[in-house]
Amino acid sequence: MKAGILSQERSAAMGRARRTAAGTARGGSRCPPLLLLLLLGSCCHMLHGQEVAPYLRGGGLRQQVVLEGNRLVLTCLAGGSWPLQYRWTLNNSDVTGWTPQYRLSVGSLKRTDAGLYQCVVRNRMGAVIHGRTEVQVAFMGTFSAEEQRKTVTQGRAAIINQPPLASFPRPLVTWYKDGHKIIPNNQIAITLDNQLVVLATTAADAGRYHVEAVNEMTGENATSSAVYLSISGIC
């Protein structure tokens, strides 16, 4: 309200200034009249003319993948009458208050910073909401050091779960038995959840199993502890 009244008063004052200047110019002032009129014209056009509500410039990225520990930079490009103010949210919760910064910069991104980022731009005339950007954080944790033991009756199926590993994106996993890479065949399958399934166990399936995981995004790899499989005789 106050800003509106102020700007009206200023506009009126500039209008008077323009009339005076024009009068002086006709009156044969030493100032170059054209330049003066142009200067006044451009300044008064901005003050007089309608203020422009914020509008978005450029769509921005819909999705970004950032490595954990790296810097996240998001921009919110908008036009409209000055001053523009920006505010950022993550999953609809405020990340910043209203700020003149059109850039959001997070120094060392954590995996818990992943989510949907969005900015709102406002000025005296209104506000506009930018499309969401999904920020994903690529990371890989480590396997637990704990070894596992499993016993299966001969002839039965053995199902060995992939030892748990926190990772984004899902790692590529390779199973090994006694240090040799396991190639799936009609006796051994690897499920979409990276479980190893030995369909009908024989004594030869006993041994030391482990997995190696690679995160394609971070380039990191990890080796699990052993899972020892024993095959018991048929009782």
Ligand SMILES: *[C@@H]1O[C@H](CO)[C@@H](O)[C@H](O)[C@H]1NC(C)=O
């Ligand atoms: C935001 O929402 C996504 C999807 O529901 C969720 O995975 C993520 O952890 C949330 N981020 C925060 C910071 O709450």
Ligand SMILES: *[C@@H]1O[C@H](CO)[C@@H](O)[C@H](O)[C@H]1NC(C)=O
């Ligand atoms: C795992 O990472 C180490 C060190 O970064 C590297 O020397 C090794 O070759 C990698 N192994 C695989 C299977 O990618």
